[in-house]
Amino acid sequence: MQMNSTKLLILGFLITLLGGCASSSNIEATGNAAIADDMSIETITVSNNTGETFDGTDVVSMMRDAAREQATKYGLTSFGSASAYELEINIIQYSKGNAVARWMLPGAGKTILSVEAKLNDANGITVAESQATESIGAGGLYTIGAWKRVFDKVAKSLVGDIAELTGRSEKAQSSASSSRLNKRELLRVQGTP
Helix, strand or coil: CHHHHHHHHHHHHHHHHHCCEEEEEEEEECCCCCCCCCEEEEEEEEEECCCCCCCCCCHHHHHHHHHHHHHHHCCCCCCCCCEEEEEEEEEEEEECCCHHHHHHCCCCCCEEEEEEEEEECCCCCEEEEEEEEEEECCCCHHHCCHHHHHHHHHHHHHHHHHHHHCCCCHHHHHHHHHHHHHHHHHHHHCCCC
8 A cells, every 4th residue: 555655746746847847838920911932030129018027027128038048040031131020929917936935836926927929020911810828837847947947948939930830940050050151161261251
């Protein structure tokens, strides 16, 4: 009897541990506007629509920096492109959470970030709308810092959805990045800055 209780307790712990994170994202093209093949995210604007401030945490800057980093990783930032787009991100829910509370009582101390985004073309026409949410509701001390990581995860979901919508996969972007690096090296060898 004692052995079964122990196994049940361990099983419950593992389910809580593995089921503590949740994420979702979706993107939809809007209207009849097509996204240009040579599109580039030139501008990223972020607004905090939660109506709250977060004890010195600049959620707007954190989201903008994470989105810019992901756009660069996916090769969606060819500045000077003829097809300049704006990514407009609205933070609609954020809770910093607490790792100790998550460890003590799964569901308490939940970290959550939820955003809505629009991809606008150079004429300001919205060509795609997206939503992404990341939450961490359970886990132990290994979830310390989750309040920062949710920004990277949400940015990866948003920008990854745009890359997929435009036909630019991670694999294609890694080879494109490598190709750009090779061109830069060639230019540097030839003496061109």
